[in-house]
């Protein structure tokens with residue numbers, strides 16, 4: 001089957017918002033050391049923007065993003081309501097993290113490709129989530145090396161060895177330039193279980209409107 005195409009704000013959605021037949025809510029959490037670019041990745045994904053002077057997150061930020069996917073074969077449009085918890089990487093907020101990853105479907109663990117110590121912190125979060133998953137939870141864990149625009153390959157071998165050992169899907173991104181961000185979210189969209197989709201409220205609204213207009 002051909003892979004579904006994704007329409008986000010950058011493409012046709014701003015000109016024409018499709019009506020989805022099905023929709024699903026998807027809770028995502030971002031974890032990682034401070035200043036690795038978690039908030040910048042969310043801003044790139046949700047608003048296609050980048051702020052070079054982004055302020056460090058306090059506690060956590062919550063972002064909602066509607067994301068439409070069209071199946072090229074059936075033309076069926078599906079809506080994914082991303083509910084994104086962007087946590088604060090500063091040490092003093094670390095104990096709050098379980099509040100945000102509890103009930104999440106996907107955890108994006110971010111490190112900075114130019115700062116090898118941030119990969120250690122990523123390993124810590126992966127270990128914590130794997131322990132949580134052993135208690136009958138099922139968070140999909142993804143590892144992201146961000147700031148690829150700055151990386152000069154100096155840490156590559158050490159990163160690759162660690163990534164192979166961790167055995168989690170790995171993505172390289174630049175929130176600044178936007179590279180790799182679509183691939184990351186497309187991977188998330190592609191791995192959504194069909195069973196979580198329900199009939200879209202947009203279709204239900206249309207059904208009701210057409211019933212009203214044909215009535216009496």
Ligand SMILES: Nc1nc2c(ncn2[C@@H]2O[C@H](COP(=O)(O)OP(=O)(O)OP(=O)(O)O)[C@@H](O)[C@H]2O)c(=O)[nH]1
Nearest residue numbers: 034035036037038039040052056057089147175176
């Ligand atoms: N060059 C470059 N800079 C980036 C990139 N992503 C983020 N930055 C910069 O890195 C700094 C930290 O980014 P944030 O997005 O605030 O990092 P964070 O992980 O959310 O940090 P906390 O909220 O403290 O946990 C900011 O100055 C960003 O502009 C990137 O891909 N490339």
Ligand SMILES: [Mg+2]
Nearest residue numbers: 038039056057
């Ligand atoms: Mg932040």
